[in-house]
Amino acid sequence: MNNAATDYQKVLTEVLQKQIIILGPAITLTKARNVPGINIDNTGRVISLEGDGHAISVKVLEQFRELSPLLVKKTMAPLLNAILYSQGQKAPLPTPTAPAPSPAPSDNNHAQQKHEEQSHQTV
Amino acid sequence: MIFIIAISIGATIVFGVIAIIFSMREEKAIKKLVENEVRQKQRLYEITMLKEVQDRIGYSLDVEKVVEVITGSLDALLKYSTVSALIVKDDTLVFKIHMKDSVSKHYIEAIKASMLTSYSTLEGIDVPQVIDGNISGVAIDDLSHADAASYFHIPIIVNDKTVSLLNVSSTTPELYSEEEMTILYKIANMASQAFSKLEDILQVEKGKLMAMIGSLADGLFMVDVNGQLTVINNAAKDFLRIPKDNPTTIDLLSALPNSYDFSAKIQRAINHKRVIEEKELKIDDKVFQLFITPVFDESITTEKKVIGASVLLHDITLEKSVAKMKEDFTNIMVHELRSPLTAIKASSELLMAPPAPLTDEEKNKIIGLISGQSRKMLDEVSLILDAAKLEAGLFTVQKMPGDLKKLISDRVAVFNPQAHERFVNIVVDIDPSIPSFSFDPIHIGQVINNLISNSLKFTSSGGTIKVTAKPAIGSVVVTVSDTGAGIPKDKQHLLFSKFTQLGNTEHGAVGTGLGLYIVKGVIEAHGGQVSLESEEGRGTTITFNLPLDAAAKSPSAPTPVGVSQPQPQKMVN
Numbered sequence: 001m002n003n004a005a006t007d008y009q010k011v012l013t014e015v016l017q018k019q020i021i022i023l024g025p026a027i028t029l030t031k032a033r034n035v036p037g038i039n040i041d042n043t044g045r046v047i048s049l050e051g052d053g054h055a056i057s058v059k060v061l062e063q064f065r066e067l068s069p070l071l072v073k074k075t076m077a078p079l080l081n082a083i084l085y086s087q088g089q090k091a092p093l094p095t096p097t098a099p100a101p102s103p104a105p106s107d108n109n110h111a112q113q114k115h116e117e118q119s120h121q122t123v
Numbered sequence: 124m125i126f127i128i129a130i131s132i133g134a135t136i137v138f139g140v141i142a143i144i145f146s147m148r149e150e151k152a153i154k155k156l157v158e159n160e161v162r163q164k165q166r167l168y169e170i171t172m173l174k175e176v177q178d179r180i181g182y183s184l185d186v187e188k189v190v191e192v193i194t195g196s197l198d199a200l201l202k203y204s205t206v207s208a209l210i211v212k213d214d215t216l217v218f219k220i221h222m223k224d225s226v227s228k229h230y231i232e233a234i235k236a237s238m239l240t241s242y243s244t245l246e247g248i249d250v251p252q253v254i255d256g257n258i259s260g261v262a263i264d265d266l267s268h269a270d271a272a273s274y275f276h277i278p279i280i281v282n283d284k285t286v287s288l289l290n291v292s293s294t295t296p297e298l299y300s301e302e303e304m305t306i307l308y309k310i311a312n313m314a315s316q317a318f319s320k321l322e323d324i325l326q327v328e329k330g331k332l333m334a335m336i337g338s339l340a341d342g343l344f345m346v347d348v349n350g351q352l353t354v355i356n357n358a359a360k361d362f363l364r365i366p367k368d369n370p371t372t373i374d375l376l377s378a379l380p381n382s383y384d385f386s387a388k389i390q391r392a393i394n395h396k397r398v399i400e401e402k403e404l405k406i407d408d409k410v411f412q413l414f415i416t417p418v419f420d421e422s423i424t425t426e427k428k429v430i431g432a433s434v435l436l437h438d439i440t441l442e443k444s445v446a447k448m449k450e451d452f453t454n455i456m457v458h459e460l461r462s463p464l465t466a467i468k469a470s471s472e473l474l475m476a477p478p479a480p481l482t483d484e485e486k487n488k489i490i491g492l493i494s495g496q497s498r499k500m501l502d503e504v505s506l507i508l509d510a511a512k513l514e515a516g517l518f519t520v521q522k523m524p525g526d527l528k529k530l531i532s533d534r535v536a537v538f539n540p541q542a543h544e545r546f547v548n549i550v551v552d553i554d555p556s557i558p559s560f561s562f563d564p565i566h567i568g569q570v571i572n573n574l575i576s577n578s579l580k581f582t583s584s585g586g587t588i589k590v591t592a593k594p595a596i597g598s599v600v601v602t603v604s605d606t607g608a609g610i611p612k613d614k615q616h617l618l619f620s621k622f623t624q625l626g627n628t629e630h631g632a633v634g635t636g637l638g639l640y641i642v643k644g645v646i647e648a649h650g651g652q653v654s655l656e657s658e659e660g661r662g663t664t665i666t667f668n669l670p671l672d673a674a675a676k677s678p679s680a681p682t683p684v685g686v687s688q689p690q691p692q693k694m695v696n
Contacts, residue, residue: 021244024237024275024290026297027304034301067308070280070315075245 008053008082009046012060015079016044019064022075031063057083165306168200172310177317186210186279186286189314193289193307194221201303204271205231205260207290209238209253216242219256224294225264234271238290241276245285269294275304277311281318342411342436344375345418348393348429350386362409362436380406392417392432403439412437448621452636459503463496470496509566510621510637513644520563520648527599527669528553530564531592534571538579546584549575552591557599560671566645567669573638574603574665581607581663597671598651604664610657618655619643642667 019028025042032040037051038060049056061079065072072080175192187210194206204224210217218235235253243250274292278285289311291299333354336343342359346352352372360370363378379385383404392399392415401413414435419427470489474481481489512518535551542549571590578588586606593600610618621640646653646667657663 018244022241022276022278024241026273026299027275027301027308030301030304067305068278068280068312068315070283070312070319071278074280074283074285 008057009049011078011082012038012049012057013044013046015060015076016040016046018075020044022071023067027067031067032060034063035059054083162302165200165302168196169306169309171199172196172306173313176310176314186281186318187212189279189318190287190289193310193314197291198223200306201291201299202293202295203291204269204293204295205234205290207234207238207292209242209288210256211284211286216251216253217256218253220258220260222258222260222263225261225267226269226294227265227267228263229265230267230269230271231258231263234274234290234292237271237274238276238288241278242285242288245278245280245288272296273298275299277307278315279311279318280315282322286318341438343433345431345433346372346389347431350389353431359434359436362411362438363406378406380404388415389432389434393429396429403443409438409440410443412439448636452621455636456503456507460500463500466496467493467500506637506641509641509644513641514621518644518648520566520645522561522563522649522672524559524561525564526559527562527567527592527601528555528557530568531571531590531601534568534575535590537572538575542579542588545579545582547579547582548587550587550589552589554593557592557594558671560599560669562649562669563645567649570642570645570667571601571603573642577638578603578605578607578663581605583607586662595668598668599671600666600668602664602666604662606662609659609661609663610655611659615655615657619653 016028016032020043025044028044029040029042032038032044035056036059037056038049039047041047057079061072061076061083064076172193175196176189190208190210194208197203197206204226205220205222207218207220210219216239218238220231220234239250239253271292272294273296274290277289277291279287279289289307291307293299336354336356339356339358342356342362344352344355344359350372352370352375355365355370355375360366363375365374365378367374376385383401388399388401396417396419398417399415401411401415404411404413414437416433416435417429418431418433420430470493474486474489509518531553532551535549539549575588575590582588582605588603588605591602591604619639619642621637642665643653646669650670651668653665653667655663655665
């Protein structure tokens with residue numbers, strides 16, 4: 001996997017985990033999984049990208065833009081920057097920040113593991 | 124027989140297969156019908172909700188109402204255990220929840236925590252405090268151990284700010300389909316966009332209104348029903364001497380006089396829905412007329428209700444001071460006219476019925492007194508008439524060729540005895556090269572009289588008054604300066620105004636206050652200008668110039684007939 005693909009994977013993970021906190025896992029994972037070529041686990045971590053990372057990112061963005069353009073503008077700046085950068089714009093590809101916290105109200109590891117195992121829709 | 128049985132079995136199998144095929148087709152058709160029905164229902168819900176939300180938004184930014192519409196009709200779209208809302212109200216977060224299924228307190232707290240985390244992530248802030256609003260629907264069941272197995276959040280964003288966050292949750296796992304969730308996002312998105320547009324329009328209108336309020340010369344501020352300051356213009360800040368850009372209610376109340384119960388008046392205006400007027404309110408050294416007017420919300424979506432009060436401060440300091448000046452003037456005029464009249468009356472009575480026979484010398488003295496007082500009265504009346512003409516723009520000067528040097532010398536000569544009595548020197552420095560030119564000798568004489576008379580009033584014994592006249596380019600410049608009390612800087616601008624009396628004179632003498640007003644009028648009517656230089660305790664210099672006419676400007680201008688060439692003169696009293 002080349003560097004660009006890894007970068008897209010990191011940015012997508014950051015953005016999707018943030019969306020899980022904001023919107024909840026149900027809608028976030030459903031919308032992200034509508035895009036062919038993206039493999040995501042139930043925490044929003046992108047396991048792999050099959051194909052062009054840029055094209056997949058654009059499609060993911062489009063999925064959420066259909067849901068709410070204002071939300072994309074407000075919360076998906078890293079992905080937008082990544083896409084603009086790869087299109088030859090000046091904005092640099094952002095370095096992903098620390099992984100977003102789990103949306104689950106329970107913060108212990110057991111609960112997190114249970115959350116992943118059981119269903120992506122549990123609070 | 125066997126053949127018949129075989130045919131029967133075969134026919135049964137064929138019919139059976141046909142029946143199964145038809146049954147499967149029917150099942151498919153029914154399933155398709157049900158799916159269509161669901162889709163139609165969803166579409167109908169979406170259209171109804173979009174219209175309802177659009178109607179609710181109308182011309183009001185009431186997010187809470189739109190949230191109520193969405194949450195109140197959720198039954199028609201999907202199944203849920205709870206529907207919750209975080210609403211931003213006056214910078215405070217309010218949490219509301221409606222329960223369709225009995226859930227535990229723990230369930231509610233988990234939902235609330237999840238929504239707060241979502242809100243803080245959206246806004247990029249720490250998890251905020253929240254006020255608990257209504258919990259409606261069925262009773263809480265603390266024995267329930269169910270978790271929120273399915274849920275999603277729907278933010279309502281207005282111009283980049285999250286104004287509300289909805290949550291739909293259920294104890295049933297994987298309950299919500301993409302279509303159902305998307306419909307709700309679509310409705311919320313439409314509400315977000317409508318609110319954003321409306322807020323943009325309101326911002327533009329508010330900007331226009333604020334620009335208009337800001338440009339008002341009157342002070343204006345507005346408070347809400349709780350007495351909190353919402354708007355204040357620059358004039359009001361200047362009047363109340365509030366230096367801050369964004370003053371608070373406390374700043375405002377501190378700037379108002381303690382004796383005036385402002386909050387009570389505001390409340391009275393709001394409660395009684397009527398305008399309260401204060402005819403005179405003194406704040407520091409200014410006087411204001413004050414109007415407290417209740418402000419109504421007259422939007423079409425709400426009934427007419429009071430939302431605050433506006434307060435208008437109209438500065439009437441000048442009107443009050445003009446009224447006082449007029450009153451003072453009337454008193455002075457009565458005094459100025461009454462004194463000579465009293466003297467004339469007493470003198471006349473003495474002449475008509477003397478207590479003892481009067482000598483010719485005594486009679487002449489009394490007649491002289493009557494004549495002098497009559498002239499004084501006539502001068503005062505002339506002053507008033509000139510002032511009235513100046514005011515009406517009807518004042519004219521009667522120019523004729525004359526000798527300004529002689530006029531000045533004559534006027535100074537009149538004041539010499541009076542100056543001598545007070546031990547004040549009058550020094551005259553007149554340039555002999557000043558040519559004869561056209562001016563109004565009566566009014567210019569009056570101007571010089573007035574300036575010397577004023578200097579004499581304000582100059583102490585041992586002081587000096589200097590009168591100079593010099594030619595300049597195209598004009599003659601005359602100055603009258605003294606070593607008197609001088610005029611304070613903050614009063615100098617009032618000096619040439621009508622009715623102005625600047626403090627007491629050296630000898631307690633008063634005048635009508637019209638003198639310098641007329642001086643200015645006369646000089647300007649000649650096309651000249653008057654200026655003042657004064658320093659308190661050091662004296663005052665008043666300078667005026669009179670333009671020369673074309674004949675006088677010419678170096679070969681003839682000396683007017685009957686006017687002798689004056690000699691350079693310097694007179695010291």
